[in-house]
Amino acid sequence: MQTSCVAPDKKDLGRALCIVTGASKGFGRTIAKEISLLLKPRSVLVLAARSCEKLQELKADLDSSGAGREGLVTCCVVADLATNEGVGSVISAAKEFSIKDMDNLILINNAASLGDVSRYTQSFTNMAEVDSYLSFNVSSALSLTASLLQAFPQQQGLRRCIVNVSSLCALKPFPSWVLYCTGKAAREMMFRVLAEEEPDIRVLSYSPGPMDTDMQIVARDTTADLTVKKSFVSLLNQGQLITCEASCAKLLKVLLEDSYLSGAHLDFYEL
Template sequence: MSLAGKVVIVTGASSGIGATTAEEFAKQGSKVVLTGRNEANLKATEAACKAANSKVELLLITADVTTDAEKIIKTTIEKFGQLDVLVNNAGFGEMGAILDIEVDQFDRVMNTNLRSVFLLTKYAAPHLIKTQGNIVNVSSIAGLRSFPSASVYCTSKAALDQFTRCIALDLASKNVRVNAVNPGTIVTDFQRRIGLSEEDYAKLLEHSKTTHALGRVGQPKEVADVIIFLASDSSSFITGATLPIDGGKHAMCPR
């Protein structure tokens, strides 16, 4: 995959897709920068990366992407001297219909899912131009399809998809590629963090057998493998793409 020795930032590396993606980059021999707000969870990801590759070079940055974007990029360059791949994975969701959701909820979701990506991209771009690196944004099926009581989250991810395409055009002449992955339902703690009880989460996983054409939900590694592909030279002629990793959910229509 030509990722050995590449310097990779993975935001939201403390759990779920981010943690698994960091581990997969470690297996490739990349130098991995792990960022997240939960230091204990970051250390767990660090341990998993070292178990995957005992020689891996890691940098842990406990940070909040909404306030520490410049710090994340600056600290990475101070440590490794370059940046080859930025994986904007950190994400946040809050549910609520328009009659119920509050402005501060809107702001929190947009700050994490869109504004932080803008800032990280802006600060990272000059360094990615030097290395002719690339960006992979972790979006969602919610950016491609509409769901009730999820207007803010869906809008943030749709905006991220458009941002991905626009920045891909901005940086194409510099030979910097920008792509996004759009996962469907993946087995992580994300749904629990947005308020689903264990009972409701179990119901969601069972219902997802009917909403994903392949008849099941996805696993974090299935997303991480595509992120690795998009970050590598194997996808050298792909930019501005938003790739669903959703078992065919984006192609389905309710009956």
Template sequence: MSGTIAIVTGASRGLGAALARKLAGSARQLITVSRNSDAQTQRLAQASGCTHVHYAHDLSDMQHIEAAALGIFAQLDQTASQYLLINNAGSLGPVAQYDTLKDADAISRTFNLNVTSAMLLTTALLRATKTLAADVRVVNISSGAGRSPTAGWGVYCASKAALDMYTRVASLEAPHARLVSLAPGVIDTHMQETIRSGNIDDFPDLARFTTLNETGALRSPEAVAEAIVRYINSEHFASKALDDIRQYSQ
């Protein structure tokens, strides 16, 4: 047995792309899942001798979630020394307060992406590796929003809180693996652009996020990805079921 098989969802841009590119230089095999592929990840994988397989799926769609889980784990190489799943795919979802929050389809798709895809892919990995003599690690990318309520973010906060609790439950159920729900802090990604383009009536905290951008307080996806990979390979990994990368990357 040798090498790592790494799986990263939401890998076409932002933090997911940065994580995939980082792992392309060290993993034996890199599996990415997102609607679009990332040419830079493919080039880095080829240059380092890493086998890269991309699954083009929209993980806000239940049929795509099931297809991704079936496609990846029906043919998973069972000879690796380490299996790493990073459930990074996520969306802010509809931003609205109780009196205007009524788009059931948007709410459902957000929970599919933020929670259900992570649950089903984690389940598939844990089942596939249960009898293997391998190091199995799962990182669910969470958010401080799942641990502190924010007006207007009812859907996002609830989905990340659900992801946190699922991680804690799965940790109890699967002793052969180590799992963590990891908050990455504020990152300069497309999600931040979406936040700043919002309406203050829906999201009263808008000014704070505008200031974070204007003052250069947003960290780059590359810096956060580097900190996360370093954390994954450290003695601190999954020492707490709910953690925050900012505790290790100052």
């Protein structure tokens, strides 16, 4: 697998076509805003999510920002990534733009769902529920990644980078979080296989830590396992939840330095 030299003086991601899924809120929205500051003029940011309204708000913010005024093109795709059509519409939107003279193609696979954490493994008797969870959280990320790599094949001067927004749950089992842990473990392995296969592609699984997001609220309110639930309440009460901005800053630093081993799992707390 490819590692590259540390470039400590690298201040931006060059001219890039960058796709962020789950961009309408939480970590995805923060990534979109923060990464826009690192993109050179005439870069393109493709933002995918289900909520049209929130995407449009974000686009308005970005268009009126410094990056927007300097020529960042922001394109919103309202899509349900749980479907082939949703994945297809993100790819179609990205293909509208020429990759010629781009330095980077970056896909941030951020979209994910928590699954029902109010129940234990023994309660997941309905295959359709599990199927649906895995489809959105695993199959969709694979299909989107594969389709994008096919749409934009290897070419000289183009650096292709795939980010998997991962979790400690990809590595460690948490009681009453069977869907989330299973999905994150599956994604992690999927991207490790990709990294093994394609030495020219940069693949990163980034675990952003416990962030102060809507998902965190649901986790705190509904987790069945009391020990896990209390740990979330304690993070909140002790002011230890991470802001999306702080976590995003570490992710972007890793992407700028570009010295990670492709396929690696990097954790907020270890950076």
